[in-house]
Amino acid sequence: MELTSSRTHLVAALLAALAFVVVLALVGDLVGTSVERTIIVFLVSLTAISAMGLYSGNSGILSFGHLSFMGVGAYVSALLTLPTHIKEATLPALPGWLASTGLGLWPATLVAVLVTMAVAVVVGLAIWRLEGSAATIATLALLIITHGILIGWRDVTRGAQTFFGVPRDTTIWVAAIGCFVALIISRLYRDSAWGLRLRAGRENATAAASVGISVPRERFIALVLSAGLMALSGALIAHFLGAFSPKKFYFTDTFFLLAMLIVGGMTTVSGPVLGAAVVTLITEILRRLEGGLDLGFMEVPQVFGTTQIGIGVLILLALMHRKDGLAGMKEWEEWLIPTRRAAVNPKPLSPAESAPVIAENVTRRFGGLLATNKVSLTVRPGEILGLIGPNGSGKTTLLNQISGVLPPSSGKISRGEQDLLKLPSHKFADAGIARTFQNIRLFPTLTVYQNIQVAALSSKGGRDAAARVAGALQWLGLEAVAETDAGTLSYGDQRRVEIARALVCQPSLIFLDEPAAGMNREETDALMDILRRINTDLGIGILLVDHDLALINALCHRIAVLNEGRMIAEGTPEEVRSDPAVIEAYLGTFTKQSTVPT
């Protein structure tokens, strides 16, 4: 899998993670006793929350169900390592092949990870189409279902009773290795093409689909990977505790782990590290208070659950004051080390397809409203077609239908032999159709470079991605702001990033929905120049929706006019300007004026 960030950053992150776990393990090893135990629990928790962050942080979907995977990992690995004489005594009904198995910790963990990933495949397919809060609640159902199965399946799990006799093989060094593996995998995933695509989907799902990303597929990959790491943490905790019950993998622990993740911030890998550290420290302090305290002048009574209340308040404060968590949206090394990317020769972004997109009798209803009514339109590579009409005439709805964002109620849309209506929206980019949106849809917390890079990696099989990104940056003159977060740019610059992001998909047609909105005259003129050159130099067709008739008239070879959902005119700018129906639509009634005001 291709990595998307600079090597310097990844090497720095890797070395820091290594140093961190080694120092912790050394401290624990030397001090021993309760400090060692605390550090082992810390390392295992960190393994778990970096796995939870891998899924929830990159996808933006909070999961309550990840402890199910931890539970499955714990039980599977423990069943494999449990000495046979203990199995005979505590689990007499175990099937023979399992009763006679006695594996070491590492092979058992590996099997547990694989089994859990298989479970996650099933779960992932089941929640494939669920979005946002619905997906979150589905993960909650997963937690309850798994808990129910662990309790009900007595022959294998001892039900609600304690599962004991598991060899205590998780030493501090074992925990350190597990934690290091989890940190590195989550860090590499975050900056892999998969991770970048998923983060783009988190920022804006519609825009992500428009540049070729299948967000459900990316979520699925993240779920399966993070389930594997959860199983690792489950195996570690099982072999640390030696005895546990299904309760260990239910709400209380979900609450503590989520607290760490949220306080630290889940969009980075630094976040879980910070969060785990802060929450562990506070828990240790509160736990000492829990037993009651003599302050000399007064007695603090023993309060059961002080830790839970303390952590609850910590979460509330964290969410009110730092909603992205202590670590924020960037990794520490991204703050400290400026990004340097190797210079690449830009690639000419000439299109591959030559067939026009043909829409026939496209109709879309919203309840009783006919937003587009039997509209037919042909968009050809090589020409600039303007689409105009009064507000609410159906321009954006038409654009959404021919770019795959919105399925028509009836009608046909095809390109050559290809029926575009059968294509899922994320396949339109590879059919040579790219677009921008009326209300800018960037990936605001990603840099300009990443915004364009993720599109390049997701279209045309990701081939020559770096060279295409360089080309798109150059075309729109964005080199100077490449490493700036897209969301912090001015309106005009954001529009240009969006066009660059569409251009990098190497389309034969670009649909632009009000690209000049919010730009001043100079910016508009510069944009017109760029669009004209994209058309003449590269041969890319442009479908332009705008209210700026000066822009439309100066740029377009052909203009189509919509009014109240119907196509009322189509032709050269001169023809359209003198069309009586057009004049009536724009001015209300027919007047002697023979041109549409420009």
Place this chain on the structure above:
Amino acid sequence: MGANDIDLILQQTVNAVALGGTYALLALGLAVVFSIMGLINFAHGELMTIAGYVLMYCGIAGVPFVLGVPLAVASAMLAAMAMERVAFRPVRNASGATLLVTSFAVAMILQVLFQNLISPRSQPVIVPDLLGHSITIGGLVIGVNKLFAIAATLVMLVALETFMTRQKHGIAMRAAAEDFAIARLMGIRANTVIAAAFALSGLLAGVAAVLWVSQRASVDPLMGFTPVLKAFIAAILGGLGSLRGAVAGGFVLGFIEVLLAAFLPSDWQEFREPIGLSLVVLMLVLRPNGLIPAATLQAQKA
């Protein structure tokens, strides 16, 4: 099919309607708040627990049940509004995940408080003897508490429907649910409508608590947590943010649970809950937006 089978089916239907009705009320309370501010309120169950404890204290103090019920319901409403003011207002415009975790933390804090300030153990609640009786209609033996639950659910649903379609505040609330920004431009005050939504969800949680307690005659710190988990699932099943969907989801879940309890072979009874929830997830796979999706989802433009 003999007369006994028909009796059994009728009997289970009554049980399912009674249980499903309680889920429906809870899911409705969640949906009212969700449709307006996008919050899935984990602490909804704690509102229920609070109402349960008020009923318990009323019984101890010798307040008659008939007076205890409105007190309990009112306390849940007040608690809901207090919760909004203290915990949810500071994060009002945050993402759904942030709101969800906030409410999760509130729920955990309240549970620990109940355990410390009241009792970690289940406490008996004095309910009128009448609720423990049952009456015979035809060959059917029906508990008075079941009838009470069904009647109360019906009254609540009809009252809510009237409120939402006829009353000024109800209409304002629906407008806010469709498009909060526009509703504010039309002069609907955000604080008022959100407070009203919480009060309404508290009312529904309070009534659900009374029904729950009158079947079990006890209350414990986790009393509300489990049924509200189910209600979440019912709300999602029905279509998140859709009021009619929440009611439908509640009844469907009630039927699934009661039918599984009645007809699943005894070997499988231990897996009743996982099987029931898996069925729900299966339905969601087929209809990802729920049985009756919220209007705002349909109208969403790209």
